[in-house]
Amino acid sequence: MKKTKSSKQKDTLIVLYAAIFAIFAFLFLHLFFKQGVNDFTIEILAATLGASFTVSAMMVVMKIQSRHEREGEFAKRLFDKKIDMYQTILELIFKMDDDNIINKEEIEGVENKIGEAAMVASSDLVSVFSQFVIQLKIYGTLYPRSMTKKQIIHFVDYFNKHNEYLALIYKDLETPIEEGTFSEYYISLDNVVQSIREDLSVVEGDIQEMLEHFVEMPMDKFKLMKNPNIVD
Secondary structure: OOOOHHHHHHHHHHHHHHHHHHHHHHHHHHHHHHOOOOHHHHHHHHHHHHHHHHHHHHHHHHHHHHHHHHHHHHHHHHHHHHHHHHHHHHHHHHHHHHOOEOOHHHHHHHHHHHHHHOOOOOHHHHHHHHHHHHHHHHHOOOOHHHOOHHHHHHHHHHHHHOHHHOOHHHOOOOOOOOOOOHHHOOOOHHHHHHHHHHHOOOOOOOOHHHHHHHHOOOOOOOOOOOOOOEOO
16 A cells, blocks of 8 residues: 555654754864863763664664554555455356346345445546446446447447546546447456556545445346346
8 A cells, every 4th residue: 555645744754853953063063163062071962862863763663664654554454355345346246147137136246345335536536436337337347348329329328418427447538428438438257357457556536426426326227137137
């Protein structure tokens, strides 16, 4: 896990305080030299300041090292938790894909697990999950090739009107969403797997609105799922 800005700022402040202390000690000792203080007194002061600086430096190093160890342990636990959650999600999706039939219970199972994973996922990954679940709940498909003509037309119209539901990875695309280009904006199982791979190092971003996008989407809202929902 990368160091947060807060941790970096704390480390910088600690080093800054130590540097200020060292400069102050040097100036203080230099002032005594100018006052004509005898050598014995200077040696005592130098030894005292030197010992104080050494102890302070050791405390700074130990404090930073201790925090890094805690952050390292947290990063390991977080990574392990991510692996467990993402593995469960992918197992559900692959199981759903294996029999070529996607039912509402399977979609709800994936949606629930993705909702749990939002606790540890980055904003980019949550946005991918969000669009993926929206597509499942509207079209019941995992790949662009499974989309019917009617579904493609709806996809183009829907995401042109609601581009805020598009995953963040598509925000900078300049290609218009059309029937011939819709696959460039479709979140497939492959996109989900790749996004998970890219996520396994950071957690960042505000994902509250993204969660609402797919949680509030009713199942088969536009009556576009096939019955039975057999997919390629």
